[in-house]
Amino acid sequence: MIFSAQAQNPNQGATKFQQLYQELPTPTTYRNAAGAPGHEYWQQRADYDMKIEIDDEKQRILGEETITYYNNSPDALTYLWVQLDQNVRAQESNSHKVSTGSVREEMSYRQIKSQWHNNFDGGFKIEAVTDRQGNKMNYTINKTMMRIDLDRPLSPRGNISFKIKWWYNVNDGGNFGGRSGYEYFPEEDNYMYHIAQFFPRMCSYNETDGWQNKQFLGRGEFTLSFGDYNVAITAPADHTVGATGELQNARQVMTSTQLARFEEAKNAEEPIMITSQAEAEEIEKGKSTEKKTWIFKAKNVRDFAFCSSRKFIWDAQGVKFGNRTVMAMSYYPKEGNPLWERYSTRAIVHTLKVYSRYTFDYPYPTAISTHANFTGMEYPMICFNFGRPRPDGTYSENLKYRMIGVIIHEVGHNYFPMIVNSDERQWTWMDEGLNTFLQYLTECEWERDFPSRRGPAHKIVNYMRGDKNNIVPIMSNSESILQFGNNAYGKPATALNILRETIMGRELFDHAFKEYSNRWKFKHPSPADFFRTMEDASGVDLDWFWRGWFYSTDHVDISIDNVKAYRLNSHNVEKEIALQKEWDKDAPKGISHIRNNENKEVKETLMEKYPKLRDQYNDRDPYRVTDRQKQLSEFYIKSLDEKSKALLEEEYNYYEVQFSNIGGLVMPIILEMQYTDGSSEIIHIPAEIWRQRADKVTKVFPTKKELKAIILDPFLETADTDRDNNYYPQRREPTRFEMYQNN
Ligand SMILES: [Zn+2]
Numbered sequence: 001m002i003f004s005a006q007a008q009n010p011n012q013g014a015t016k017f018q019q020l021y022q023e024l025p026t027p028t029t030y031r032n033a034a035g036a037p038g039h040e041y042w043q044q045r046a047d048y049d050m051k052i053e054i055d056d057e058k059q060r061i062l063g064e065e066t067i068t069y070y071n072n073s074p075d076a077l078t079y080l081w082v083q084l085d086q087n088v089r090a091q092e093s094n095s096h097k098v099s100t101g102s103v104r105e106e107m108s109y110r111q112i113k114s115q116w117h118n119n120f121d122g123g124f125k126i127e128a129v130t131d132r133q134g135n136k137m138n139y140t141i142n143k144t145m146m147r148i149d150l151d152r153p154l155s156p157r158g159n160i161s162f163k164i165k166w167w168y169n170v171n172d173g174g175n176f177g178g179r180s181g182y183e184y185f186p187e188e189d190n191y192m193y194h195i196a197q198f199f200p201r202m203c204s205y206n207e208t209d210g211w212q213n214k215q216f217l218g219r220g221e222f223t224l225s226f227g228d229y230n231v232a233i234t235a236p237a238d239h240t241v242g243a244t245g246e247l248q249n250a251r252q253v254m255t256s257t258q259l260a261r262f263e264e265a266k267n268a269e270e271p272i273m274i275t276s277q278a279e280a281e282e283i284e285k286g287k288s289t290e291k292k293t294w295i296f297k298a299k300n301v302r303d304f305a306f307c308s309s310r311k312f313i314w315d316a317q318g319v320k321f322g323n324r325t326v327m328a329m330s331y332y333p334k335e336g337n338p339l340w341e342r343y344s345t346r347a348i349v350h351t352l353k354v355y356s357r358y359t360f361d362y363p364y365p366t367a368i369s370t371h372a373n374f375t376g377m378e379y380p381m382i383c384f385n386f387g388r389p390r391p392d393g394t395y396s397e398n399l400k401y402r403m404i405g406v407i408i409h410e411v412g413h414n415y416f417p418m419i420v421n422s423d424e425r426q427w428t429w430m431d432e433g434l435n436t437f438l439q440y441l442t443e444c445e446w447e448r449d450f451p452s453r454r455g456p457a458h459k460i461v462n463y464m465r466g467d468k469n470n471i472v473p474i475m476s477n478s479e480s481i482l483q484f485g486n487n488a489y490g491k492p493a494t495a496l497n498i499l500r501e502t503i504m505g506r507e508l509f510d511h512a513f514k515e516y517s518n519r520w521k522f523k524h525p526s527p528a529d530f531f532r533t534m535e536d537a538s539g540v541d542l543d544w545f546w547r548g549w550f551y552s553t554d555h556v557d558i559s560i561d562n563v564k565a566y567r568l569n570s571h572n573v574e575k576e577i578a579l580q581k582e583w584d585k586d587a588p589k590g591i592s593h594i595r596n597n598e599n600k601e602v603k604e605t606l607m608e609k610y611p612k613l614r615d616q617y618n619d620r621d622p623y624r625v626t627d628r629q630k631q632l633s634e635f636y637i638k639s640l641d642e643k644s645k646a647l648l649e650e651e652y653n654y655y656e657v658q659f660s661n662i663g664g665l666v667m668p669i670i671l672e673m674q675y676t677d678g679s680s681e682i683i684h685i686p687a688e689i690w691r692q693r694a695d696k697v698t699k700v701f702p703t704k705k706e707l708k709a710i711i712l713d714p715f716l717e718t719a720d721t722d723r724d725n726n727y728y729p730q731r732r733e734p735t736r737f738e739m740y741q742n743n
Contacts (some may be wrong), residue, residue, distance in 0.1 A: 002310075010727075013691040016666045017544045023475075023551060024528040035532025036519045039295055042174075043524055045070040046202040046227040050573075052233040056191060059182055061198050062167040068227075069160050071200055076153040077205070077487065081213040085197035086168045088218050089122025092144075094143055095218045102580035114176045124200065127165040137162060144216040146200065157273040164200050165260040175524065179377045180384065185311070185333075190284055192333060194372040194384045196305035204423070208526060214425050216610035219255070219333040220478030221417075221424035221431075224302040227524060231444045235308045237290035238283050240275060242314070242331045243306035244381045245298030246365045253294050258314075265577055266325050271345035277334050284311045284333075298364075298380065301520060302421055305379035307370040315341065319349050321361040326352060332371035339389050339403055344369045347407040355415050358510065359517035369407050369416060376406040379412030385410055401451050408446070409439045418518045428478040428528060429550075433492025434530075440493060453490075457502075458716040460486070464555035464663075466510060474550045479728035494719060495549040502668060502717045503687070504540050513538035525643040544687060548665045556718050557663030560710060561696075566654040568647075571633045573625050581623045655701045657728070666690040672714040675705035682714070 006022060007014040029040040050065040071077055086378035101115055127150060129137045138149040154160050170193065173181020180196035204212045204223045229250050233241050241253075250259060258274050265272035270297045275283075288310075298304060303366045311333040318325040330344035348369050352362045363383050372384035387403025390394035415438070417424055417431035424431055440455025453459070463471070463486040472482050474492055481487045500509040515537040518531055548554055570576060596602045607614060637645065659669060669685040689697050701707075712726035720726060723733045 004673055009695075011693065011695040015667075016548065016694045017688070017691045018547075018549075020531065020543045020546060023547075024531065025208065025526070028207070031526065031529055033532065034536040035516070035521055035529045035534070036536075041523070042074070042207075042227045044072055044202070044205050045156040046225045046306065048199070048227060048231070050199060050231045051234070052195060052198075052231060053308075054195075054236070054239070054472040056239075059170045059191065060167055060720060061170055061195060062722075063198050063199050064163065064165045067163055067200075067202060068437070069154070069162075071154045071156060072156050073205060074156050074205070074334070076155050077354045078153045079150055080148045081203040081205075081211045082148060082164070082200045083203050083213075083216065083222070084124050084126075084141065084144050084200055085216050085222075086148050087123045087141075087144045087217055089120060089171055091121070091123075091726055092143075093117075093123070094215060097450060098287060110175055120171060122169060122171060122413070124166050126200075127167070128163070130163045130165075132161050133348045134163075135242075139278055142215075144468070144721070145203070145213045146274070166197070166200065166312045170195070172193045173372065173374045175195045177374045178204070180305070180372075181374065181376055183373065185335075186309075188284060189287075190309070190311055192307070192309035194305075194370065194373070194375070196303075196377065196384070198378050199304070201303065204524070206524060207425070208724055209426075212425060216425070216724050217479055219481075219484070220426065220428070222303065223423040223425050223524075224421070226302050226421065227298050229298040229301060229304045230393075231298075231304055231306075232293050232295045234291050234293045236288050236310065237292040238286055238288040238308070238310040239292070239308045240331065241308045241509055242312070242329065242368050242370055242382060243294070243296045245296035246560045246709070247500060248295040248297055250295075252291050253703075262316060262327075265316040265327070271315040271317045271330070272340070273281070273313070273315050273326075273341075274329075277313050277337060277341070280311060280313045281334060284652060286310070301380040302418060303379050303547070305382050305384075307368075307372070307384070309333065312370075313337070313341065315345050317349055319352050319367075321356065323657050324361075324365075326362055326364065327366045328352065329366060329368045330370065331368065333389075335373075335388055336351065336371040337389070338393055339387055339395055339400060340371055342636050343404055347404050348411050350414040350446060351411040351442055351509055354445055355412055355438055358438055358441065359415050359420075359514060360521055362414065363419065363521075364414065367411055369411060376410050378410040378418065380414065380418045383407075383410030383413065401534065404446065405439065405443065405453070408442050409435060412439050412442065415517070419522060420517055421522070421524050423524065423526070424478065426477060427475075428481060428488035428555075429474045429492040430527060430530065432489045433474070435497065436493035437488045437496040440497065444618060454493050455497050456716070457494055457498055457719040460490050460719050463490060464719055465468065465557075468553055471553045473553055476623050477695050491549070495545075498549075498717065498719065499534070499542070499545065502670070508538040508540060509534075516639040544666055547666075554664035555719050556665045556667050557661070557722045557725075558667065558669060558718070558720060559660050559662055559722070560657060560689050560712055560713060560728045561660050563707075564656040565707070566656060568652065568654075570648055570651070571636045573629050573633045577623050577625055577743060628647070650704065652702045652704055655703070655707050656698060658696065658698045659712075660696045661690060661694055661723075664694075666694055667718045668722075670713050670715070670717065672711040673701065673703070674709040674711070675703070676708045679705065685726060 009015055029038045032038040047068040048065055053062045055062060069080060087093060090251050129139045131137050140147045171178050171181040174183030180194050183192045202225055204225050208554045209396040229245060235241055261272055261274050261440055312331045314331050316327050316329040319328055328345050328348035330340060348367050351369055356362050368382040369385050373386050373388045375384050376386055376571050385406045387399060387406060412435045413431065416434045422430035436454050440452050443450040443452045446518045448631040470482050474487060500506055519533060520529060535542050664689045668687045669689060671683040672680055673683060674680045710728040713720045
């Protein structure tokens with residue numbers, strides 16, 4: 001469908017305010033124009049049955065999985081695509097080839113080794129792909145993707161089960177980082193495993209992208225189907241294993257003391273130790289040669305991850321949602337204390353409560369935070385978080401708040417994208433932006449003046465006014481984003497906060513945001529679904545906002561260019577002439593006039609020399625009220641009707657203010673008008689003031705008071721990047737510069 005030509009002139013409101021017809025996909029029966037799932041919406045499903053073993057001798061993960069794939073699409077599928085994320089660590093990986101970098105004057109062994117001498121034998125070793133009957137299936141591996149060819153097409157509403165057997169070497173996350181991996185503790189010869197993206201996973205297939213088989217390069221995360229998981233993890237018998245889902249065989253793997261404590265934790269007001277630090281310190285001294293198998297079941301999740309170690313301290317606390325109890329739990333080594341026992345589980349409980357209020361009740365049975373010092377990374381029901389005190393147990397203020405912040409953030413990811421399941425490989429902002437926004441609201445409820453890094457409008461200003469070569473629109477593919485944190489976390493989180501506080505107001509925003517969350521929980525929303533729902537549920541046309549904040553790199557810089565003061569001519573002649581006399585007194589005089597009169601350079605004028613030459617005009621008082629003037633005034637007043645006369649008597653001041661939009665991003669104009677009587681007033685003008693001319697607008701403010709000053713954006717809510725032009729009379733934001741000793 002063709003709607004209209006795109007308006008082009010950026011100085012015109014028509015460009016800034018045109019609807020997003022060209023940018024958004026045409027609504028369909030799968031995704032409707034209101035931003036909701038359409039009446040024919042469908043999504044695929046993948047169930048996993050897995051046997052996993054941790055090889056603690058060689059740091060390997062071995063697995064056998066049966067995938068049952070349900071084709072709910074209307075299409076017959078001739079092949080299936082499976083993601084092999086571990087292959088980013090393979091020697092032949094494209095992520096190594098396309099990585100960029102430069103030599104720095106000082107570099108650590110780790111930096112040099114990991115960038116240029118990486119001989120780690122990573123990647124999946126696929127041992128077999130077989131069908132239900134055990135017959136080999138044909139498959140082709142293309143880097144991080146594997147295509148499995150089917151003998152017969154998988155028909156609509158059909159399903160297929162097949163088995164993959166594999167193993168891989170676990171990467172050294174402790175030394176070289178990563179989203180998952182192991183950390184080695186050399187003093188005790190112990191390992192701590194945080195394992196994710198560890199099994200071949202079905203690619204998603206949908207009506208917008210077909211198979212989402214875009215290669216994994218390491219940054220653009222995942223897009224996955226929901227399904228049920230049944231996972232048996234075999235580990236050394238002295239390991240504690242935490243994972244996505246509910247533990248099915250607690251009696252086999254936990255002691256009776258632990259089970260009793262776990263029961264107590266369900267109704268506890270504070271975290272209860274399941275394994276205390278003293279107990280964990282005893283356990284980690286041994287090295288069992290026995291094995292134990294932990295069995296987990298998870299329903300309706302898009303992924304599965306786990307942690308395992310003999311070092312784990314384990315605490316838990318129940319959180320009530322109606323008559324359901326969700327277990328908030330933390331797993332951490334003694335090295336995490338005292339921070340972890342004090343804050344981790346508390347942060348989970350707090351996050352679940354606050355996020356649920358803004359979205360929906362947390363639907364899963366558990367929420368785990370586990371301590372991996374090299375990452376902050378989220379998976380369904382479990383996340384890996386940094387934040388380790390110094391060896392003597394002391395820690396900085398910064399570390400404390402970053403640790404609490406990362407736990408809130410990663411636990412928060414359960415909502416976006418684990419449940420509201422957006423395509424992370426394409427759009428980072430849809431999970432990171434929304435999640436960082438809720439993280440900010442959650443931090444505000446943790447502690448007043450929590451040092452949040454992202455959320456408030458004024459914190460994005462430096463990024464927004466930066467070099468435009470180094471800024472891309474939020475609506476850019478994950479792999480191509482420049483300044484990742486600012487672009488995909490900070491800017492969208494700030495944009496949502498601005499929508500909530502300034503553009504829509506809290507009530508309309510919160511309702512619409514909740515509507516989006518509920519429409520798309522356990523489904524796969526696209527950006528258009530978010531944009532459309534926010535408008536549809538609030539009755540606020542936000543296309544200009546999405547266009548400016550999500551599709552452009554414009555910034556906000558509105559300036560007060562000029563203020564003119566006017567008043568109505570009262571036609572009260574005495575009064576007006578007295579006023580004129582006042583104005584004339586202050587009016588600037590010409591230089592010759594000043595020199596001639598005040599410096600007395602002209603000693604005597606001709607008229608002074610010959611006074612008899614003077615006539616009536618020489619002595620005229622220019623401010624004398626003449627009868628003729630009086631008559632004209634009376635005549636004018638008489639001609640007015642009562643309403644006009646009344647308005648005249650009100651004696652309004654009319655302040656004409658000229659604004660210009662320097663940054664290009666159209667935004668509301670928020671003004672604090674300060675008056676000479678000491679009072680002030682806030683005026684909030686919606687962004688639509690720019691709907692015709694987007695570069696300059698003039699507006700008149702009538703008031704009986706006398707204006708003393710105007711402050712534009714007095715509460716720092718629009719991310720205005722240059723505040724020097726936000727004041728009338730002009731005022732400079734105070735700044736310092738440094739002098740240094742020159743010797
Ligand atoms: Zn995140």
